[in-house]
Amino acid sequence: MTQHSHAHDDAHGKASLGPLLCWAVVFADIGSSIYYVPGILYSNVGGLAGFFVLLTMIIFVLLTLKYAEVSSRFPEGGGVVSVAAQGIHTWVGALGGMFILVSYFLTSAISCLSAIQYLSVVFPSLLPYALFITIGVLVLLGILNWIGISESAKVSLIAALVAFGGDLVVLFIVFTHISFQDAWQLFMGAFQQKGLTTTSLLVGFAGAFLAFSGLESISQLSPVMKAPRKKVISIALLLVVLTIGITSPLLTTLSTLLQPEAAGNEVLSTQLISLLGGHWGSTIVQQGVAISASLILIFAGNTAIIGAYHVFLALSRMDFLPAIILQRNRLRNTPHFSIALAAGIPILVLLIANGQINMLGDMYAFGLLGAFSITCLGLDIIRFREWRAARQHPEFARKHKLLKLAATMKITPQEAEAKLAAEVAKTPAALRKVRVFLAHWWKRLDFVLGVITTLLVLLAWTIGLFSKPLGTIFGGAVVLLGGGIAIINYMRQGSTLVLPTPLIARAPGSVIAVLGNEAHNQQVIDSALRKASSAQPVVFLYLSSQTLKRSPRPFEIFDPYLEDPKAKEAFSQAEKSARREGVPRQFVYQLATPEKLAHIWRFIRPLEIVLPESLMDEAKEINPDRLRYELTPGGKVAHLIKRW
Numbered sequence: 001m002t003q004h005s006h007a008h009d010d011a012h013g014k015a016s017l018g019p020l021l022c023w024a025v026v027f028a029d030i031g032s033s034i035y036y037v038p039g040i041l042y043s044n045v046g047g048l049a050g051f052f053v054l055l056t057m058i059i060f061v062l063l064t065l066k067y068a069e070v071s072s073r074f075p076e077g078g079g080v081v082s083v084a085a086q087g088i089h090t091w092v093g094a095l096g097g098m099f100i101l102v103s104y105f106l107t108s109a110i111s112c113l114s115a116i117q118y119l120s121v122v123f124p125s126l127l128p129y130a131l132f133i134t135i136g137v138l139v140l141l142g143i144l145n146w147i148g149i150s151e152s153a154k155v156s157l158i159a160a161l162v163a164f165g166g167d168l169v170v171l172f173i174v175f176t177h178i179s180f181q182d183a184w185q186l187f188m189g190a191f192q193q194k195g196l197t198t199t200s201l202l203v204g205f206a207g208a209f210l211a212f213s214g215l216e217s218i219s220q221l222s223p224v225m226k227a228p229r230k231k232v233i234s235i236a237l238l239l240v241v242l243t244i245g246i247t248s249p250l251l252t253t254l255s256t257l258l259q260p261e262a263a264g265n266e267v268l269s270t271q272l273i274s275l276l277g278g279h280w281g282s283t284i285v286q287q288g289v290a291i292s293a294s295l296i297l298i299f300a301g302n303t304a305i306i307g308a309y310h311v312f313l314a315l316s317r318m319d320f321l322p323a324i325i326l327q328r329n330r331l332r333n334t335p336h337f338s339i340a341l342a343a344g345i346p347i348l349v350l351l352i353a354n355g356q357i358n359m360l361g362d363m364y365a366f367g368l369l370g371a372f373s374i375t376c377l378g379l380d381i382i383r384f385r386e387w388r389a390a391r392q393h394p395e396f397a398r399k400h401k402l403l404k405l406a407a408t409m410k411i412t413p414q415e416a417e418a419k420l421a422a423e424v425a426k427t428p429a430a431l432r433k434v435r436v437f438l439a440h441w442w443k444r445l446d447f448v449l450g451v452i453t454t455l456l457v458l459l460a461w462t463i464g465l466f467s468k469p470l471g472t473i474f475g476g477a478v479v480l481l482g483g484g485i486a487i488i489n490y491m492r493q494g495s496t497l498v499l500p501t502p503l504i505a506r507a508p509g510s511v512i513a514v515l516g517n518e519a520h521n522q523q524v525i526d527s528a529l530r531k532a533s534s535a536q537p538v539v540f541l542y543l544s545s546q547t548l549k550r551s552p553r554p555f556e557i558f559d560p561y562l563e564d565p566k567a568k569e570a571f572s573q574a575e576k577s578a579r580r581e582g583v584p585r586q587f588v589y590q591l592a593t594p595e596k597l598a599h600i601w602r603f604i605r606p607l608e609i610v611l612p613e614s615l616m617d618e619a620k621e622i623n624p625d626r627l628r629y630e631l632t633p634g635g636k637v638a639h640l641i642k643r644w
Contacts, residue, residue: 017153017224017554019235024157025221025303025554026240029107029214031163031247032300035293036114037211038252039269040361045204047190047260050253052208057249059460060212062453063372064237065446066379071219072230073382076559077552079219080375081314085499087378091486093499094320096374097311098482100216102367102475104311107213107304108346109353110360112137115297117270117357121278121290127267131355135347141302142343148332150306151299153554163296166289167247170273173281174254186257206365206463211248213368214300215240216375220307223552251276270357301346307555308342309335314557319497319568320486349474362468366475369461376454383447389505496579498571500561500589503539507586507604508644510536514611514618515570516543516592521612523632525574527639528610529581537584539604540574542567543592543618561589598622601642609640 017025041049067079074082080100085093113134120127144150175183218237225232255263255272262268262275274293278286313335316325329336353359427435465472490497513528515521525540532538544564552558561567571587578585590596598621601609611619613629613636624640 016226017221017232018226019232019239021153021157022218022221022225022232022236023239023243024160025153026214026217026236027160027164027243028156028296028299029217029303030212030240030244031160031167031214032111032114032293032296033211033213034167034248034251035118035273035297036110036270036357036361037208037248038255038272039263040210040358041204041207041252042256042263042269043358043361044207045200047257048196048200048204049208049256049263050187050249051190052204053211053252054249055205056208056211057245059209059453059456060215060244061241062449063212063215063376063457064241066376066450066453067215067218068230068233068237070375070379071222071225071233073379074219075222075225075229076557077220077223077555078314078557078559079216080371080378081311081557082559083378083382084374085318086501087381088374090318090497090499092374092378094315094318094486095479095483096371096378097315097320098479099367099370099374099475101308101311101482102478103213103216103364103371104304104308104342104367105345105349105478106360106364106367108138108141108301108308108343109134109349110357110364111297111301111304112141112346113350113355113357113360114270115294115301117267118274118290118293118297121271121274122287131350134350134355137298138301138305138343138347138350141298141305142339145302145305145309145339145343146329146332146334146336148334150553151302156299159292159296159299162292164243164247166277166292167251167273169285170277170281170289171247171250171254173277173285174258177280178258183254187253190257202459202463203467206369206460206467207361209369209372209460210361210364211252212244213364214303216371217303217307217555219375220310220555220557223556223558224554266358303555305339305342305346308345309338310553310555310557312338312341314559314562315486317562318499319490319493321482322485322489352474359470363471363474365461365464365468366471367478369457369464370475370479372457373454373461376450376457380447380450380454383450386504387443387447496572496575498568498575498587500542500571500587503586503588503600503603507536507539507606509533510539510604510606512539512541512600512604512606512609513574514541514543514597514609514615515567515574516545516618517612517614518566518570519612520614520632520634520637521570522573522577523634523637524610524612525577527630527632527637529577529583531608531610531639532581532583536607537586538574538578539586539588539600539606540571540578541588541590541597541600542570543590543597543615545592560591564589592618595621605644606642608642609638611638611640612636613638 038049041052045052070079070083080096081093084096116126116130116133126133222229251273255276259272259275262272268275274286274290277289312321312325315321316323325338326335327337328334511528511531513524515524528538544567546564548560567589597618601622616638619640622640624642626641628639630637630639
């Protein structure tokens with residue numbers, strides 16, 4: 001069943017990002033971490049920094065599998081906000097939004113500060129004024145976003161390729177001067193100098209996740225990906241894993257073990273990759289790496305600002321934050337209040353930390369690992385629900401999968417079924433059995449690996465809560481403040497927040513209440529609730545007539561429902577009435593087309609459909625056993641009854 005988030009690609013505008021451009025945007029975020037993580041990790045775990053990055057790399061690979069699925073499932077974007085709201089609860093989605101905001105704030109602060117520190121390799125006179133210049137850079141990025149100039153994926157591709165090329169040049173130069181055997185002995189020597197205890201193992205494991213901050217970027221690119229999204233996501237994340245796997249563990253290990261004095265120095269530890277290239281290569285390499293590092297770090301800082309202000313906008317559209325955040329200026333039509341917060345809070349963080357990058361690193365884990373944890377947990381819950389529904393209703397699950405395939409391939413369900421049948425007919429029976437067997441066991445293995453990933457990320461987050469008290473205090477304060485504002489705003493509005501969910505199981509005996517005609521919605525709601533039983537839910541289906549003409553932007557949570565105030569008001573009415581009557585309910589949002597209602601009717605197999613007479617055109621593909629009209633003060637309400 002096509003859910004509310006699967007809006008037509010036409011409505012979303014022309015998708016533009018293929019695998020390479022998606023890789024560029026994500027690598028420009030994750031790949032920038034290598035320039036500041038070695039020094040921050042060295043201050044905590046010494047020469048074992050590279051070991052812990054390599055250890056956490058295993059969890060990073062498992063995380064990419066989960067984020068690939070999140071990106072595919074939620075083409076409207078949103079990442080942790082969407083998956084937590086749908087998988088756990090709407091308010092948990094808001095909590096996830098607060099966590100990712102904490103991560104974005106610190107990403108902006110650390111990235112821009114590191115950019116200036118690397119640039120001081122070329123221009124040493126900048127170093128004493130690094131904090132003030134960083135604040136100026138953040139102000140400039142805020143102004144550029146206010147004007148409406150944000151980085152394009154093509155520019156990110158240039159920055160990512162230059163940075164990745166610089167990383168490879170440094171590795172090549174180092175390994176032409178030392179052998180792998182020497183590097184191995186150096187690495188083993190680190191273990192002898194600092195033995196691993198349980199405490200140091202746990203602290204290092206939790207701290208090394210900082211090296212992989214930015215993975216969430218892939219889920220924010222879904223609205224602007226080319227079709228089929230699943231293929232684009234798979235290739236892009238494979239490239240991310242390969243490029244990060246080649247560079248991050250090796251550069252962390254070499255930059256700290258070959259330069260222990262610099263790694264322990266407050267200033268030089270912020271320039272380790274550039275110094276590594278200069279020590280084993282030349283001044284040209286050192287300055288080239290410094291410039292490319294500055295470039296990609298500023299890109300990462302701007303990406304965080306863009307991501308943060310779009311999360312602010314989404315939380316405001318979900319009625320968690322005041323509507324003033326949605327206001328746009330008349331001159332540039334950009335959300336100036338949201339951008340001001342996204343750029344201003346990192347400036348405040350820098351001032352609080354007095355530009356101390358190790359302190360900023362200690363503050364980082366709370367938001368990053370909190371967002372990872374909620375995303376993983378929400379996805380596990382969604383997977384489990386679908387697995388249980390598939391066991392109870394296998395035919396529904398098959399058709400649900402067929403519709404998803406049709407939406408991905410941009411064809412009708414009938415064409416998708418014919419295409420699938422043709423492919424099956426061409427495949428030998430023995431090969432089909434092998435494929436079914438492998439698919440069955442891969443699903444089980446994928447679910448188990450997903451649960452293990454969730455537990456490991458939760459463990460890392462829990463460790464960080466105690467080992468990084470400063471991060472817990474800062475992140476907790478931001479989340480509590482944001483949560484308090486959300487609660488006050490929610491209570492002040494007096495509305496009931498409802499987010500639609502996909503249909504994952506049949507509900508025979510239920511009632512579908514079709515909403516969309518503002519004048520008759522309450523009559524339809526009341527009539528459907530009178531017909532409902534306590535055993536089966538009322539499925540409130542909103543058929544929207546809105547048309548979305550603009551194209552989505554990168555990092556925008558582009559959900560048609562969040563931009564449809566009439567739908568939100570109708571669902572709020574339905575939720576209040578259903579809660580008062582104690583009737584179980586489900587909410588589905590669709591852009592109105594005649595076949596949508598018929599598809600939902602066939603899949604759910606409800607006892608009846610209740611809708612206003614004015615929406616009967618949407619039901620022309622339905623063949624009920626009986627049609628009955630009910631006269632209400634607001635007009636006629638139709639009941640389409642079917643005995644399955």
